[in-house]
Amino acid sequence: MKRVGQTRIEWALLAVIAVVCAVLSFFQYRWTGELSRAEPALVRAGLSDQLHRLSQVFNEEVRENCTMLLPDAQEIRESGTAEAVRGRFELWVSTHDRNVFLRIAMATAEKGNLILYSIDGSGGIHPMQWPPDWEDLQTSMAARLKGLGRAPNTRPDSDLIQAPVFAGSGPELGWMIFEINEDYVRGRMLPQLVAEYLNPVDSDYDVSVSRAVPAGQVVFSTRRDHASVLAGADATSRLFLSQVVAPAGRARGRLSDEGGPSRWMIAVRHRAGSLDAAVASVRRRNFFASLILVGLLAVTAWALVQYTGRSRRLADMQFRFAAGVSHDLRTPLTAIRGAAFNLIEGVVNEPAAVTRYLRLILRNAEELTAMIENVLAFSTTLHSDKHARAQAITVGDMLEHAVEAMMPEINEARCRIEVNIASGLPAVEGDAVAMDLVFRNLIGNAVRHAAGGKWIGIFAAPFNDGVEVRVCDHGPGIPEAEQKRIFDPFYRGEQTQSRQVPGTGLGLSLVKNAIEGHKGTVDVTNSSGGGAQFTVRLPAFQQSS
16 A cells, blocks of 8 residues: 555645646746747847948948049149149049949030049049930039039949039039949948858848839848848838938038949848748747656656656565565575484484484575575676686586486485476577576476476577577466566566565576676567566577687
8 A cells, every 4th residue: 555655645746736837838938928929029120230330331431432532622722723623533542442433434514514523543634525324413413503503412223422522612523423332332331241240141031122213223242142131121222322412511522422322232131031930930940849848757767757656666676675685585595404403413323314314404505505596696687797617518418417416406305307408409609607597597487386286397409500408387376467576676476476485586587687798688478378588599609710
């Protein structure tokens, strides 16, 4: 009853742990759900902030390059427009990368005509023809010089930036025209800025820069297929704003992007499709990871319960082993002491009685020796699975020796023994002492448990590349529920205990350990005619080359 109560407590504890694990999993899923609903907004806000900073830096860098090349009114009055522009160019080249602009030009009014000059890499100024794609700009500038129309501005699909040049509070003297070098922007400026502010290396985000006109035309992309990620983007920002002149900048054309339309748009999108999808995916992964952890916790708890139950059973078997050994040792010792006392005190004088008492002492001493050998052999198997005295063993001779050694017990139990050893059996490799102990244990087990059947059979025959030995009896057999446990150390079946069959519960455990140490197998079945049958299979001896 105590054991049943302990088992119930263990299973109740396991059920409580399982319920706690399930509750923890449920609350963790709810908590992660609440966090996942807030996380996309936080991440999206962070991305928008980073994109805004990137855009500010890019626009400011473009604006700074343009502003550096614009001469102010004093420079124009002191040295003239051309020299002022040349001086600005030399200063700009010394502090900035000239590759940011593909072309730099200056448009000025001369004798009522609008003349275009190009500025080469050394600062030289040379007349040039108006490029075909600059015609709209030429028309608006010419009209402006005649006092017609508004201040000229570039088209949103253009890479041109124009800035007026003033000599004072009067009208424009001309315009500086800058053409952005897309290859430079695509290959250097944007990658550096994206790496600094968005860190796309091994990132979960794709970044692309697209034109506003024509819509969706990609200028830059971190994707391998260079596709735009503007559709469904998690964050966007304006880039390359159309530059206009601030009212306070008439003394010197100061560029500003206030109120200017965006030519490009930079967009960021998670590679999962969206932040919501990415967060949901992470949530699922975390949930499955938590399930695995909770499952491991539950398995660990189950294993702990099983281990404690097994430890308790082992402790119980060890206790019963100690009690059984004490009882089994006391019985022959009592017989030996009583017989020796009768002989010494002269209670027994007749020669036949003396011989009978001496045989009693010898038989009980041999029984004590067998029990001690089993205990010592079991202790040896706990520390070593190797057989240092391995040699070629003739199975037939080994069985005959074991039968001869067990004949006193067989005769005392009045059992008939049948031995059938096939001829030409191959030798097996093993420890002769250990194998002798194996077969004596099997025969002794049959004698103790099959005395009612009065018959023991020992058969040896070839089996595959080895030898098969069967030890049979006509006893009561072994219940199927006990057949898997009879090889456990200290285990003794209910029938054995009820019939008070002597033994320590170590014999069959020693048999199994020794046979498996010899790379063989041992199993037990009930014979169809009644009784148990132990089958030992051993591999043949392999002659080393």
